[in-house]
Amino acid sequence: MKKRTFLAGVAATALATAAFAGSHGDGPVKVGFVYVGPIGDGGWTYEHHQGLLAVEEAFGDKVETVYQENVPEGADAERAMTQMALQGADLIFTTSFGYMDPTINVASKFPNVKFEHATGYKRSDNVSTYSARFYEGRAVQGHIAGKMTKTNKIGYIASFPIPEVIRGINSAYIHAKKVNPDVEFSIVWAYTWFDPAKEADAAKALIENGADVILQHTDSTAPQAAAQTAGNVVTFGQASDMGEYAPFPRVSSIIDNWGPYYVQRVQAVMDGTWASVDTWDGIGPGMVGIGEISDAVPADVKAEAEALRDSLASGEYHAFTGPINKQDGSAWLAAGETADDGTLAGMNFYVEGITADIPN
Amino acid sequence: MDLSSINPILLIASLMVASTPILLAAIGEMVAEKSGVLNLGVEGMMIVGAICGFATAVETGSPFIGFIAAAAGGAILSLIFGFLTQYLLSNQVATGLALTLFGLGLSSLMGQSYVGIKPPATEKLDIPLLSDIPAIGPMLFNHDIWVYVSLALVAAVWAFLKYTRGGLILRAVGESHDAAHALGYNVIFVRLAAIAFGGACAGLGGAYLSLVRVPQWTEGMTAGAGWIALAIVVFASWRAGRVLLGAYLFGGITVLQLNLQAAGVAIPVELLSMSPYLITILVLVIISSDRNRAALNAPASLGRAFHASH
Numbered sequence: 001m002k003k004r005t006f007l008a009g010v011a012a013t014a015l016a017t018a019a020f021a022g023s024h025g026d027g028p029v030k031v032g033f034v035y036v037g038p039i040g041d042g043g044w045t046y047e048h049h050q051g052l053l054a055v056e057e058a059f060g061d062k063v064e065t066v067y068q069e070n071v072p073e074g075a076d077a078e079r080a081m082t083q084m085a086l087q088g089a090d091l092i093f094t095t096s097f098g099y100m101d102p103t104i105n106v107a108s109k110f111p112n113v114k115f116e117h118a119t120g121y122k123r124s125d126n127v128s129t130y131s132a133r134f135y136e137g138r139a140v141q142g143h144i145a146g147k148m149t150k151t152n153k154i155g156y157i158a159s160f161p162i163p164e165v166i167r168g169i170n171s172a173y174i175h176a177k178k179v180n181p182d183v184e185f186s187i188v189w190a191y192t193w194f195d196p197a198k199e200a201d202a203a204k205a206l207i208e209n210g211a212d213v214i215l216q217h218t219d220s221t222a223p224q225a226a227a228q229t230a231g232n233v234v235t236f237g238q239a240s241d242m243g244e245y246a247p248f249p250r251v252s253s254i255i256d257n258w259g260p261y262y263v264q265r266v267q268a269v270m271d272g273t274w275a276s277v278d279t280w281d282g283i284g285p286g287m288v289g290i291g292e293i294s295d296a297v298p299a300d301v302k303a304e305a306e307a308l309r310d311s312l313a314s315g316e317y318h319a320f321t322g323p324i325n326k327q328d329g330s331a332w333l334a335a336g337e338t339a340d341d342g343t344l345a346g347m348n349f350y351v352e353g354i355t356a357d358i359p360n
Numbered sequence: 361m362d363l364s365s366i367n368p369i370l371l372i373a374s375l376m377v378a379s380t381p382i383l384l385a386a387i388g389e390m391v392a393e394k395s396g397v398l399n400l401g402v403e404g405m406m407i408v409g410a411i412c413g414f415a416t417a418v419e420t421g422s423p424f425i426g427f428i429a430a431a432a433g434g435a436i437l438s439l440i441f442g443f444l445t446q447y448l449l450s451n452q453v454a455t456g457l458a459l460t461l462f463g464l465g466l467s468s469l470m471g472q473s474y475v476g477i478k479p480p481a482t483e484k485l486d487i488p489l490l491s492d493i494p495a496i497g498p499m500l501f502n503h504d505i506w507v508y509v510s511l512a513l514v515a516a517v518w519a520f521l522k523y524t525r526g527g528l529i530l531r532a533v534g535e536s537h538d539a540a541h542a543l544g545y546n547v548i549f550v551r552l553a554a555i556a557f558g559g560a561c562a563g564l565g566g567a568y569l570s571l572v573r574v575p576q577w578t579e580g581m582t583a584g585a586g587w588i589a590l591a592i593v594v595f596a597s598w599r600a601g602r603v604l605l606g607a608y609l610f611g612g613i614t615v616l617q618l619n620l621q622a623a624g625v626a627i628p629v630e631l632l633s634m635s636p637y638l639i640t641i642l643v644l645v646i647i648s649s650d651r652n653r654a655a656l657n658a659p660a661s662l663g664r665a666f667h668a669s670h
Contacts (some may be wrong), residue, residue: 037579037580038468038579038580039579040468040475040579041578041580042475042476042578155622186621186624187621188618188621188622189629190618191633192583194583195583196576196578196581197378197381197569197574197581197582197583197585198618200573200574201374201378201614201615202618202622204615205615205618205619205622206622208366208367208371208374208619209366209623210365211622220578220581221576222576222578222581225574225575226574228478244477244478355624356624357626357628357629359629359630360630
């Protein structure tokens with residue numbers, strides 16, 4: 001056999017296999033995960049990987065999982081997704097905001113493959129979106145931060161100026177301000193989800209500028225280490241518990257819990273009931289967890305924070321309840337009014353009192 | 361604009377810390393390139409150094425032994441590259457890229473059980489008298505030993521290349537390996553030594569990240585520092601002094617822009633974020649802009665394979 005015909009034969013067989021696997025008659029359901037960082041980041045990607053493990057645990061042999069780590073947001077993401085779809089994946093979870101357009105593009109080429117995009121807002125017949133109401137957790141953090149700060153300066157390491165991050169800043173600020181009217185936020189944009197050295201530098205810069213509480217919206221534990229070195233700085237675990245820095249500097253955390261959702265969606269594919277939906281769950285349904293509030297927090301503050309958490313979970317209190325003005329002083333929410341999901345999903349403004357500008 | 365919250369003493373102190381990993385990696389790569397070897401595996405060697413140093417420091421409790429292990433780890437990895445490119449004559453660019461991928465994978469395998477562990481602290485030197493000088497003391501003379509080692513290395517590399525016979529041989533090998541071979545110098549040995557030195561320096565740079573600057577082990581923690589080091593070598597037109605300038609500019613502006621953001625300075629964040637790349641490239645391009653001299657500085661045999669039978 002000539003080399004070229006041999007190669008063509010191999011390619012044809014591979015394609016046929018892929019097509020066959022794609023139809024998954026009796027074979028296992030193949031689930032793909034695209035990760036923005038390494039699974040050992042101790043934060044965001046780590047928790048998505050815990051979700052993958054939960055899927056394997058729940059379905060055993062009936063499911064086959066593949067994942068790819070460190071996939072950059074952009075053109076390379078399309079390649080990774082296309083590859084998974086060609087390998088016969090039935091369901092692909094793309095777990096970062098920046099995969100939004102790549103997911104839509106690849107999904108249009110593979111109408112029989114189901115896609116689930118985390119934290120985005122673009123859907124189609126075979127693309128669902130899912131996210132967690134992290135801002136509920138930010139409210140609890142803001143409350144504790146406002147009570148714990150002595151310099152009245154709270155540092156915030158932000159990643160990218162997208163609605164999810166801005167919601168977090170606003171929610172934390174509103175609740176910190178509520179318990180401590182003198183509080184000020186200084187916000188540093190790192191323009192990365194994961195770069196331990198840069199996150200550490202950002203934390204140090206904030207600490208050197210007088211912040212004694214650091215909130216982070218980046219994925220590694222580097223800011224926790226920087227706070228620990230500084231000695232008297234409070235931090236919160238982000239995406240994952242980051243419990244190795246408890247009880248101090250890490251006094252509490254927001255924990256993303258994707259497992260139940262992933263299991264439910266894989267089940268839907270198996271049952272043939274999968275449909276494109278938009279899921280946005282908070283503390284109540286358990287998608288957002290509040291990590292244990294450590295004893296470094298005074299008992300009364302801890303009790304208040306837990307009460308806040310419970311009222312957010314029961315739905316009795318909304319983290320964005322008026323009166324709230326926008327940064328420019330114009331009215332946003334009247335007294336008692338709560339924010340609608342549409343505005344929150346596209347949030348591109350700071351609330352009144354934050355002095356910085358949002359980068360474009 | 362309120363700059364009062366920025367403390368210049370702390371700023372310069374953190375600038376030096378932030379620049380050291382890139383400086384170490386860049387000065388090592390410069391020596392390798394001066395010998396005519398283009399090793400694109402800096403990122404891979406750095407991260408292997410980071411985990412070797414971290415693991416060893418945790419196991420032995422001594423950061424110093426950790427740094428030594430990091431240098432050894434980086435050097436060993438670089439010698440794989442050396443063997444492939446010098447004896448098997450593989451393509452240097454492809455092999456270097458493969459080395460980076462290999463290093464990233466190997467390090468995350470080695471680091472499995474070290475996530476979330478805190479390393480022993482690297483002591484800061486307390487230099488008598490000098491550390492007590494007001495302002496300048498805490499700024500310049502209150503760092504860990506590796507900051508000074510990196511500066512000493514730059515000076516040593518500069519002197520070695522400029523004044524010693526060994527440096528002359530190294531440069532000869534990098535300029536024209538055939539001529540050096542004809543003169544009786546062992547081209548492959550010189551290159552292997554330069555590659556190993558580059559690997560050891562990259563390893564030290566990685567360990568500085570995982571043991572001092574961050575300090576913890578996280579997968580993929582170099583996050584592109586190795587590529588910055590490579591770029592600095594080129595923009596510095598293969599001169600030790602300019603490598604130092606480039607690394608300090610890059611590290612310094614990174615820290616400065618974060619500080620400006622933290623202080624709430626009204627400069628658009630996008631500009632601040634791109635400033636380290638922009639200013640470093642601009643400055644180095646401008647000082648290296650004398651065409652004739654810049655062209656002289658690029659080693660003529662850079663990236664070319666050598667085979668003695670020619």
